[in-house]
Amino acid sequence: MLTVEKLKEYxxxxxxxxxxxxxxxxxxxxxxxxALADDKLEKLGEALEAxxxxxxxxxxxxxxxxxxxxxLTPVYAPVYEMTELLRKRTQTDYSPLLAEAKRQxxxxxxxxxxx
Numbered sequence: 001m002l003t004v005e006k007l008k009e010y011x012x013x014x015x016x017x018x019x020x021x022x023x024x025x026x027x028x029x030x031x032x033x034x035a036l037a038d039d040k041l042e043k044l045g046e047a048l049e050a051x052x053x054x055x056x057x058x059x060x061x062x063x064x065x066x067x068x069x070x071x072l073t074p075v076y077a078p079v080y081e082m083t084e085l086l087r088k089r090t091q092t093d094y095s096p097l098l099a100e101a102k103r104q105x106x107x108x109x110x111x112x113x114x115x
Contacts, residue, residue, distance in 0.1 A: 017071035057086035075104035
């Protein structure tokens with residue numbers, strides 16, 4: 001079960017995330033749960049694989065907002081970096097950043113599934 005304490009251990013800035021949710025812990029945790037169920041990270045990977053930088057930017061930008069608003073810093077950081085590169089339509093190998101984002105998201109999912 002996901003808790004604020006577990007999120008803090010993960011590296012999330014829970015104080016900031018909770019403040020954006022009017023310090024309503026249940027609401028914050030519900031939003032984090034929704035973020036865990038979101039498939040935009042997979043869509044980002046698909047767009048990058050297809051070389052569709054416009055679609056990749058849209059997905060990355062949406063993820064940046066979601067992870068940023070929830071202050072999920074470990075997964076936010078690589079997504080933020082991808083978003084800024086994609087904003088400039090930079091042709092580069094995004095796979096290390098995408099792999100880090102997926103690794104951080106998997107860590108968060110594992111945290112949510114642990115007792």
